[in-house]
Amino acid sequence: xxxxxxxxxxxxxxxxxxxxxxxxxxxxxxxxxxxxxxxxxxxxxxxxxxxxxxxxxxxxxxxxxxxxxxxxxxxx
Amino acid sequence: xxxxxxxxxxxxxxxxxxxxxxxxxxxxxxxxxxxxxxxxxxxxxxxxxxxxxxxxxxxxxxxxxxxxxxxxxxxxxxxxxxxxxxxxxxxxxxxxxxxxxxxxxxxxxxxxxxxxxxxxxxxxxxxxxxxxxxxxxxxxxxxxxxxxxxxxxxxxxxxxxxxxxxxxxxxxxxxxxxxxxxxxxxxxxxxxxxxxxxxxxxxxxxxx
Numbered sequence: 001x002x003x004x005x006x007x008x009x010x011x012x013x014x015x016x017x018x019x020x021x022x023x024x025x026x027x028x029x030x031x032x033x034x035x036x037x038x039x040x041x042x043x044x045x046x047x048x049x050x051x052x053x054x055x056x057x058x059x060x061x062x063x064x065x066x067x068x069x070x071x072x073x074x075x076x
Numbered sequence: 077x078x079x080x081x082x083x084x085x086x087x088x089x090x091x092x093x094x095x096x097x098x099x100x101x102x103x104x105x106x107x108x109x110x111x112x113x114x115x116x117x118x119x120x121x122x123x124x125x126x127x128x129x130x131x132x133x134x135x136x137x138x139x140x141x142x143x144x145x146x147x148x149x150x151x152x153x154x155x156x157x158x159x160x161x162x163x164x165x166x167x168x169x170x171x172x173x174x175x176x177x178x179x180x181x182x183x184x185x186x187x188x189x190x191x192x193x194x195x196x197x198x199x200x201x202x203x204x205x206x207x208x209x210x211x212x213x214x215x216x217x218x219x220x221x222x223x224x225x226x227x228x229x230x231x232x233x234x235x236x237x238x239x240x241x242x243x244x245x246x247x248x249x250x251x252x253x254x255x256x257x258x259x260x261x262x263x264x265x266x267x268x269x270x271x272x273x274x275x276x277x278x279x280x281x282x283x284x
Binding site for chain 1: 078146147148149151152153157158159161162199202203204205206216217218219220221222223224228229231234237238239240243244247250251254
């Protein structure tokens with residue numbers, strides 16, 4: 001009987017002291033990072049450049065080069 | 077692989093703020109936030125120069141280095157982006173940035189700041205390319221549409237060049253050679269590092 005009371009008292013004490021502990025504050029959220037490469041095909045976008053379709057890396061790079069030359073008034 | 081960079085040609089910029097307007101319209105940038113702005117040096121003095129300034133997507137970005145929650149990342153194209161779900165709006169990046177790029181929308185009373193907002197090189201954010209969620213948080217993802225940033229493509233005098241670093245540098249070099257002046261590219265060295273001079277005639281160490 002006495003041992004049982006002691007066990008109950010100890011467990012209650014442990015439960016009370018548990019409230020004094022600290023919550024973990026580790027940083028677990030990280031930047032998700034890039035979702036997909038820009039040339040990856042997404043749902044058919046109405047905003048795709050007129051002469052380009054998504055899904056081809058080489059075509060995307062060629063498209064970007066072409067658009068870049070649009071800024072070059074010595075090449076027009 | 078293209079390495080995206082901006083160049084602003086101060087000889088051509090006429091301070092029209094077309095780039096600022098294009099950016100705000102394309103990305104639905106709210107009042108009080110300017111991802112891009114035009115800065116005029118020696119304003120009102122003969123020979124004044126204007127440059128269009130935004131995030132330069134630095135090679136060694138100081139904002140990435142100081143962010144306490146690590147919300148920045150760099151894409152394979154060299155575009156420095158951030159995740160607004162992770163940003164806590166502390167403002168460290170704005171102190172670290174040499175271009176004043178990070179912007180903070182006023183979000184409530186007592187000067188409470190919202191999540192940081194900055195130029196994305198029209199490349200959106202971590203959400204799916206072209207999705208509504210990406211558009212709402214970061215604006216248009218023009219790169220994934222096969223286009224370049226709206227500010228550069230809309231520039232009426234083609235002062236602001238944006239795109240593959242090698243290509244825009246070539247365009248700028250051609251201009252400078254043709255006009256014979258105005259070779260200064262303000263911010264280029266700060267953002268992308270000083271060019272390394274390698275000379276064939278460099279003195280060799282003589283063994284004794």
